[in-house]
Amino acid sequence: MTAISVNRKTYEINATEDTPLLWVLRDELGLTGTKFGCGIAQCGVCTVHVDGMAVRSCQMPVGTVGERAITTIEGVGETSAGARVQKAWLDLEVVQCGYCQPGQIMSAAALLAANPDPDDEAIDAAMAGNLCRCGTYVRIRQGIKHAARS
Amino acid sequence: MKRKVILSLAAGAAVLGAAALGLTGWMVFQPGPYAFATGKPIPLSAYHGPSPTGVPAELASAAPAARGAYVAAMADCQACHTAPGGKPFAGGRAFVLPFGTIYTPNLTPDPETGIGKWTDAQFLNAVHRGIAPDGSHYYPAFPYPSYTRLSDEDVLAIKAHLFALPPVKQANRPNTFGFPYNQRWLMAIWSALFNPNERFRPVPEQSPEWNRGAYLVEAAGHCGECHTPRNLMQALDQRAKFGGGVAEGWTAYNISSDKISGIGDWSAQELASYLSSGHAHGRGVASGPMGEAVELSLSHLTKADIGAIVTYLRSVPSVKGDLPALAGPAPATPKLARIDNPVGKRIFEGNCASCHAWTGAGAAREEAQLTGVRAVNDPGGANVALMILHGSGGPTPHRPYMPDFGKVYSNDEIAAVTNYVTARFGTEPSQLTADDIARLRAAN
Amino acid sequence: MPRDPEAMQAGTLSRRAVLRGGAAVLGGLFIGIELPAGRARADEPQAAGAALSAFVHVPAQGRVSLIMPAVEMGQGVYTSQAMCMAEELDVGLDQIEAIHAPPDREHYGHPIFYVQATGGSTTTMAWTEPLRRAGATARAMLVAAAAAEWSVPTSELVTARGVITHPGSGRAQRYGDVADRAARMPTPADVPLKSPEQFRLIGTRARRIDTPDKVVGKAVYGIDVRLPGMTFAALTASPVLGGKVEHVDEAPALAMPGVRQVVVLDDIVAVVADNTWIAEQALRALDIAWSPGANAALDQAQLWADTETAATGPGVTVRKEGDATGKLAAGALVEAAYELPFLAHTSLETQNCTLHVHDGACEIWVGTQVPGYAQAGAAQVLGIPPEKVTVHNHLIGGGFGGRLEAGPIVTATRIAQKVAGPVKVIWSREQDIRQDMFRPLYHNRLKARIENDRITAWHHRVTGPSILARWLPPAFKDGIDSDAIDGAAEPPYALGDMLVEYVRHENGVPFSFWRGVGPNSTVFSVESFLDLIARKSGADPVALRRGLLQKNPRARAVLDAAAAKAGWGTPLAASAFGARRGRGVALMHAFGSLLACVAEVAVTDGGDVRVTKVVVAADIGRIINPDTVVAQVEGGVVFGIATVLHNRITFAGGRVEQTNFNDYRLLRINEMPTIEVELMASTEKSGGIGEPGTVIVQPAVANAVFAATGVQLTRMPLDASLIARSV
Ligand code: FES
Numbered sequence A: 001m002t003a004i005s006v007n008r009k010t011y012e013i014n015a016t017e018d019t020p021l022l023w024v025l026r027d028e029l030g031l032t033g034t035k036f037g038c039g040i041a042q043c044g045v046c047t048v049h050v051d052g053m054a055v056r057s058c059q060m061p062v063g064t065v066g067e068r069a070i071t072t073i074e075g076v077g078e079t080s081a082g083a084r085v086q087k088a089w090l091d092l093e094v095v096q097c098g099y100c101q102p103g104q105i106m107s108a109a110a111l112l113a114a115n116p117d118p119d120d121e122a123i124d125a126a127m128a129g130n131l132c133r134c135g136t137y138v139r140i141r142q143g144i145k146h147a148a149r150s
Numbered sequence B: 001m002k003r004k005v006i007l008s009l010a011a012g013a014a015v016l017g018a019a020a021l022g023l024t025g026w027m028v029f030q031p032g033p034y035a036f037a038t039g040k041p042i043p044l045s046a047y048h049g050p051s052p053t054g055v056p057a058e059l060a061s062a063a064p065a066a067r068g069a070y071v072a073a074m075a076d077c078q079a080c081h082t083a084p085g086g087k088p089f090a091g092g093r094a095f096v097l098p099f100g101t102i103y104t105p106n107l108t109p110d111p112e113t114g115i116g117k118w119t120d121a122q123f124l125n126a127v128h129r130g131i132a133p134d135g136s137h138y139y140p141a142f143p144y145p146s147y148t149r150l151s152d153e154d155v156l157a158i159k160a161h162l163f164a165l166p167p168v169k170q171a172n173r174p175n176t177f178g179f180p181y182n183q184r185w186l187m188a189i190w191s192a193l194f195n196p197n198e199r200f201r202p203v204p205e206q207s208p209e210w211n212r213g214a215y216l217v218e219a220a221g222h223c224g225e226c227h228t229p230r231n232l233m234q235a236l237d238q239r240a241k242f243g244g245g246v247a248e249g250w251t252a253y254n255i256s257s258d259k260i261s262g263i264g265d266w267s268a269q270e271l272a273s274y275l276s277s278g279h280a281h282g283r284g285v286a287s288g289p290m291g292e293a294v295e296l297s298l299s300h301l302t303k304a305d306i307g308a309i310v311t312y313l314r315s316v317p318s319v320k321g322d323l324p325a326l327a328g329p330a331p332a333t334p335k336l337a338r339i340d341n342p343v344g345k346r347i348f349e350g351n352c353a354s355c356h357a358w359t360g361a362g363a364a365r366e367e368a369q370l371t372g373v374r375a376v377n378d379p380g381g382a383n384v385a386l387m388i389l390h391g392s393g394g395p396t397p398h399r400p401y402m403p404d405f406g407k408v409y410s411n412d413e414i415a416a417v418t419n420y421v422t423a424r425f426g427t428e429p430s431q432l433t434a435d436d437i438a439r440l441r442a443a444n
Numbered sequence C: 001m002p003r004d005p006e007a008m009q010a011g012t013l014s015r016r017a018v019l020r021g022g023a024a025v026l027g028g029l030f031i032g033i034e035l036p037a038g039r040a041r042a043d044e045p046q047a048a049g050a051a052l053s054a055f056v057h058v059p060a061q062g063r064v065s066l067i068m069p070a071v072e073m074g075q076g077v078y079t080s081q082a083m084c085m086a087e088e089l090d091v092g093l094d095q096i097e098a099i100h101a102p103p104d105r106e107h108y109g110h111p112i113f114y115v116q117a118t119g120g121s122t123t124t125m126a127w128t129e130p131l132r133r134a135g136a137t138a139r140a141m142l143v144a145a146a147a148a149e150w151s152v153p154t155s156e157l158v159t160a161r162g163v164i165t166h167p168g169s170g171r172a173q174r175y176g177d178v179a180d181r182a183a184r185m186p187t188p189a190d191v192p193l194k195s196p197e198q199f200r201l202i203g204t205r206a207r208r209i210d211t212p213d214k215v216v217g218k219a220v221y222g223i224d225v226r227l228p229g230m231t232f233a234a235l236t237a238s239p240v241l242g243g244k245v246e247h248v249d250e251a252p253a254l255a256m257p258g259v260r261q262v263v264v265l266d267d268i269v270a271v272v273a274d275n276t277w278i279a280e281q282a283l284r285a286l287d288i289a290w291s292p293g294a295n296a297a298l299d300q301a302q303l304w305a306d307t308e309t310a311a312t313g314p315g316v317t318v319r320k321e322g323d324a325t326g327k328l329a330a331g332a333l334v335e336a337a338y339e340l341p342f343l344a345h346t347s348l349e350t351q352n353c354t355l356h357v358h359d360g361a362c363e364i365w366v367g368t369q370v371p372g373y374a375q376a377g378a379a380q381v382l383g384i385p386p387e388k389v390t391v392h393n394h395l396i397g398g399g400f401g402g403r404l405e406a407g408p409i410v411t412a413t414r415i416a417q418k419v420a421g422p423v424k425v426i427w428s429r430e431q432d433i434r435q436d437m438f439r440p441l442y443h444n445r446l447k448a449r450i451e452n453d454r455i456t457a458w459h460h461r462v463t464g465p466s467i468l469a470r471w472l473p474p475a476f477k478d479g480i481d482s483d484a485i486d487g488a489a490e491p492p493y494a495l496g497d498m499l500v501e502y503v504r505h506e507n508g509v510p511f512s513f514w515r516g517v518g519p520n521s522t523v524f525s526v527e528s529f530l531d532l533i534a535r536k537s538g539a540d541p542v543a544l545r546r547g548l549l550q551k552n553p554r555a556r557a558v559l560d561a562a563a564a565k566a567g568w569g570t571p572l573a574a575s576a577f578g579a580r581r582g583r584g585v586a587l588m589h590a591f592g593s594l595l596a597c598v599a600e601v602a603v604t605d606g607g608d609v610r611v612t613k614v615v616v617a618a619d620i621g622r623i624i625n626p627d628t629v630v631a632q633v634e635g636g637v638v639f640g641i642a643t644v645l646h647n648r649i650t651f652a653g654g655r656v657e658q659t660n661f662n663d664y665r666l667l668r669i670n671e672m673p674t675i676e677v678e679l680m681a682s683t684e685k686s687g688g689i690g691e692p693g694t695v696i697v698q699p700a701v702a703n704a705v706f707a708a709t710g711v712q713l714t715r716m717p718l719d720a721s722l723i724a725r726s727v
């Protein structure tokens, strides 16, 4: 049995080691804020933080997580960058259907934690892996800049 | 693993041209595939060690069906004789050659469209000599110059395996060769020159493991058909054995023991892992034709057989190649001043970085590592481009895979992202153009 | 141009018009839903507080619940619907709770569609009035109850933020305090609504009420439902459209740990397991033999050709004014055909449905635009009365028309029927695309006669399937699909003698509504064709359109606004994205809204297109929440750019060739143009805004590419090889 730390809580996992973290979070731990969209690392809705780095959880076998700290959308509000991004998202009404937004927020929070004042090129580099079918990109970009200033 | 043999008009002309006789002699009279090994090959019947042919010891008492399936997997018939999405062994897979397209025939026991009416003798004649029941000669896209080394028993075990398959009624598609390539009698001449028509001869001075490996590599696995370069007459150039070749547009890399271009600095364990699972940590993932070889053939072999292959491969002398040494780790910062390729970067950050990471170390799983991978450190760039175009093959249970991007990304975009990947993670950037990508698309 | 609702009822042409008429024919729905007094539940003793109508529930304690007839899919309708009710009820948006309406056509049936549905950019058009009335009536009943208690005339009471005050005496009480008594009051008729000057919410940039939960991962979409003891199912349909299961050996799946069950239906194989991943892996391990059936030869080239052939066959006249046929026969003709491919919806939340079938009843947890169809569909599968089916509706992770069908819910019911206990059925992305009901393939042929630089005759023939004939049969009248021809029948322009025809052609590929619906094909074609005419006659595309809008000042104002904002006519700066540059314009009137768009593109030598800037001017009538309107336009533009640049579903050997986002390409943030939106002040009736952005940007981009390359592409999406420099 594997143990992983999610949002500073330790969980014993029943799933096999090759099960993607995404399905452990959603189906086993009930942390459904992290979404499924493609399963092939093309949409980003499953993004979580692994030791602060944005990672597509649909690609990460839970057995490879080890001691590293997982943060999900349910927990990212406790980080400074996460809280600022969430607030900016509301201030600017970024969200439409909202399905992609946990992933967008996780990518954006990881970006801001590493780069407090990202320019457009840095935003592209960090955010281009996150699709939004509702097309909220204009406000995502504004939201990141807004959060950076806050 | 023989996918494609290029038969040029020059080949035919050279056969006939008296002036070329000397050159022809050089090409014809060349060492055998394992002449490099110390010792003197002897007939199998005279060999006293454990048999290098047939199934491995642990399967010796298995049911005949299991043994037949194993030998068929050793020889990897299925990959070529199955069309994409088609029924296994029913043929129809296209191989696009410069002078036309060749379609593999139906090997299921359907009496009309398959091989259901073939006798043992006809089957042996086809596999050992490349001669069809009607007397015509096969193109050496069918690797009979390798298969000729298979023992009669093994060939007939394959036949038994094929005859136990459900028959599939699927007519063979004719090849689309125009004159003069449709002149099959030319193949008789080629065959006389280049098919030794000789069964495997073990080398008693070498270990039993080595001999088993030689049989698996040279007779059944036909590795050289892709990994050994070809001479002017499209025969394998054994003087540059395993120095690298081409398979359906993919570069089949140097697998001689050259330390830089070849596999000389791979550990036995890395080789075994790569062959049996298609992946070795830090070495990349077997893709394209090699991915199929792993999936349909090598992954079905026993540990001991994989070990034998590794032993044999590591004994092959070094053939110096011209590939650069592998580059080291790449930086994590997206923006690198030395790479001016905005289109490539745009595609990479959108479609690639999620798995491969800006460091190229693999974001979430090691199979996605790009640094240290030969294809990425090949300024030719073909394999990276083909991987992007076609992906690593469809999903199979519990195996990661890379999707294909060829359907909606343009030739300019694929060229750009290939050049970006080789620049960022390799030793020397590739310089592919949209035209190069168009050519790769056409080569299957 | 589209006429007013009364004229629409007279049998003319806009889709909305026919539906509205249909709704009236179907029994006076405005009355049916307006304020069903019977819903006041004062007689129910357990009710702490009271349901003052089907839409408003005021509890003794806590927040006022507003029941949302239209489902939230990101379009902001929870907020706009709540604003309408809260405006008249005099509560703050922070004092309310939004609740999904249960399936109940009588009370939540769409005033235009009649069935309970959210779609077609109709929410605002359809619901603004009834919801305001619901709020106003509830307020009137609350005020009446307080007035009776205090024995003062109602006219002396004022309300604000859920509190009733009698300024004269200083007395005050909360709505909750009087709710029970209010519910026993007679329902007043004809409660007056506020005049626009009295609005405090409508027209303001109100905070969305659904978003706070969405940014912290707390919002529950259908796919997030969790039930004790639930299992997880993955499913596959035949790769060949409509193929049937011939044989499947269940053993390889059942041998995998965590697999519970393999469910084999005639057209579907599903694996039920302890988690979604195991189910998916076990499904991959199955070697399923499919019999391909009739579609094995279905091929894209053939589909295009068949439609083109059908387009020359008999059609139905939609609109005929003057003698277009005669004039067109006289020559001076411009002619072109525009073809649009099948498209998938690909909302990021894949199709999913959680069910528990037990004891002759069924519970469904799902996000759907059509809860009523879902209920009926499941009931039919199970052979039980609809009342035995409970639908718990959820947030939708992107609808775009893909959840206007009950098909996936029916499929999931067929699986769940064979499973003990609750089961969540999740479509992989590959299956979501393969099993989608696609935006139909459309063909538009246009002919125009040009005399002295003027268009004197116009013939537009639309060929495609009828979605309405299947989805809302009463709306399919006289052989005309009013959706398919919306945008063709009543373009905003004066085009001389008119002939508009519709050819219904169906080709065996399943089809359904898709963001932008009919106008995606008609507006694209009309606007592309006008640019072709402009080029042939050497006219400027904006000037040409202005000339056709002399009798339509509202449309012309929108066009002018977009052109001015975009700097139409000024030279384009060089772009790093491609040497060839172009600007394109388009105008539309559909969904009750008028939009004009100017797009700028850069085209590489290889033919890759980058949209660099998009300007939209919109007159959508009275605006409820301007910020949401801008967001919808921005999102629609992004949706439309992916459509015109990349998207298509194609068939080969009966198989859908696209699988996932690697080959169904959406726009990414690093491919975005700048987007500028100008909202025109307007006091006209509110129009829809969910779809128009998608519709209008496509012809604008195509026209910009035409301007940049001199090549007009007539089959979407754009094809780089046809505009590569060397060609
Ligand atoms: S679900 Fe992981 S990237 Fe799409």
Ligand code: FES
Pocket: A095, A096, A097, A098, A099, A100, A101, A131, A132, A133, A134, A135, A136, C074, C348, C397, C398
């Ligand atoms: S907000 Fe709907 S997908 Fe991004």
